[in-house]
Amino acid sequence: MDRPLRLISTDTIVGTPIDALARTLEALLVVASQPLAVGELAEAAAEEVERVETALGLVSERYREGRSGIVLERVAGGYAFRASREAAEACGRLFERPVERGLTQAALETLAVVAYLGPVSRPEIARIRGVAADSTVASLVERGLVAEAGRESAPGGAVRYRVTPLFERVFALDTLAELPRLDDLGGEQEAIRERLLAVAEARAS
Amino acid sequence: MPSAVRELELDLDAFEGPFDLLLTLILKDQLEPAEIDIASIVVAFVEHLTARDELDLDACGEFLVLIAALLEIKARHLFPEEGAELDELEPEEAAEELARRLAEYRRMKEAAVWLSERLATERERFFRLGPAPLAPQPERRLASQDPTLLAEALRGLAVPPPKVSLSHMALRFPPVAQFLERFRAVLRRRRVFDFDGEVGGLPRIEQAVAFLALLELRKSGEVALAQASPFAPIRVSRTETERTSAWTVRSA
Numbered sequence: 074m075d076r077p078l079r080l081i082s083t084d085t086i087v088g089t090p091i092d093a094l095a096r097t098l099e100a101l102l103v104v105a106s107q108p109l110a111v112g113e114l115a116e117a118a119a120e121e122v123e124r125v126e127t128a129l130g131l132v133s134e135r136y137r138e139g140r141s142g143i144v145l146e147r148v149a150g151g152y153a154f155r156a157s158r159e160a161a162e163a164c165g166r167l168f169e170r171p172v173e174r175g176l177t178q179a180a181l182e183t184l185a186v187v188a189y190l191g192p193v194s195r196p197e198i199a200r201i202r203g204v205a206a207d208s209t210v211a212s213l214v215e216r217g218l219v220a221e222a223g224r225e226s227a228p229g230g231a232v233r234y235r236v237t238p239l240f241e242r243v244f245a246l247d248t249l250a251e252l253p254r255l256d257d258l259g260g261e262q263e264a265i266r267e268r269l270l271a272v273a274e275a276r277a278s
Numbered sequence: 279m280p281s282a283v284r285e286l287e288l289d290l291d292a293f294e295g296p297f298d299l300l301l302t303l304i305l306k307d308q309l310e311p312a313e314i315d316i317a318s319i320v321v322a323f324v325e326h327l328t329a330r331d332e333l334d335l336d337a338c339g340e341f342l343v344l345i346a347a348l349l350e351i352k353a354r355h356l357f358p359e360e361g362a363e364l365d366e367l368e369p370e371e372a373a374e375e376l377a378r379r380l381a382e383y384r385r386m387k388e389a390a391v392w393l394s395e396r397l398a399t400e401r402e403r404f405f406r407l408g409p410a411p412l413a414p415q416p417e418r419r420l421a422s423q424d425p426t427l428l429a430e431a432l433r434g435l436a437v438p439p440p441k442v443s444l445s446h447m448a449l450r451f452p453p454v455a456q457f458l459e460r461f462r463a464v465l466r467r468r469r470v471f472d473f474d475g476e477v478g479g480l481p482r483i484e485q486a487v488a489f490l491a492l493l494e495l496r497k498s499g500e501v502a503l504a505q506a507s508p509f510a511p512i513r514v515s516r517t518e519t520e521r522t523s524a525w526t527v528r529s530a
Binding site: 154156160161170176178185186242245253 | 335339342343346379382383385386387388389390391392393394396397400401402403404405406407408
């Protein structure tokens, strides 16, 4: 939690209503198979959002790296339990991570286009990457990282795609705003143009 | 730009030299795109790749982007009306456009690298996956109801329904033969008679059957029918030539 919990000391909360709420939230989170938003938690616990946030502070204190094998994380716009990083090796012996296994370079590039520009159609993706995107998009849909999001407004418009909450979860993002800014990424347009023209000048002289 | 693409030496009808010079000349409008055989460039590149004996994917990608841009420019030049937009572009602007697209793609490649690195650093996060087993939303609460009202409603349903009338199924059609005989008997006494006068007092259904009998007699040529106008009385007369042929009775 980003807000300090000065009002609550761990010595005095056991047995208080806020502690009972924290236990309820733990229960909800352990049953959930996807992140739960604060609003959903509040509704299920029949509590006010503010008190739920306070109780979530308690829960995330109990379930943090180094203290528990289960860790509460804020991801995909909600809260979810996951395994602690120190248990990753053991988890890896027993479980697979099929969603991201064997993602190709083409798939990652397509994923980037959809994440930044979505909702975006396959023709648009193809225009940016310079190759047809059909099979790549289909494989991303199958993995659950990308989903259909309506059609382009023109009649018979192409299907558009966006990334799913699972994408955010796999890449440990609370929101898409946590992606690096496009302007900060390579693609120095000016430099490319300069280089094109510089080569031309050199040849022409 | 990878050297495999930049230093690709071309020997075309319209141009001889490295690939990037060709691109630059086209962008600067010093070379007519229509004169460039793009297929030859592709063949040259493939030969070049084969000669190097290793598959440089970055070079291939770059080449595809450039050749696609070149194809588009050529296509627009071949169809001047539709390519007006690009025709208006100054060489500088065209270069700008090409650079913009390359930059856009490069940014996405960088983003893909970022995603790939992110996957590596988050590899240790294991979590539960599966369909969301969410409970259906609870029904809206109804105000408390009086059970006697329900009983009353049920009682209304428990009353036996009114007996369905089958009277329309009781219609009995008299055999057509009955009227055939009757009309023949009349015709033996009189040459002409009035259909309405003969059957006027009968029930509607019998009148209908009588009319069928009349049609049968007409069909077999035993009678002639005349009617002055629609809905006027039908006059039935005996035909002069006596027909002997017996005819089969058809039930109504």
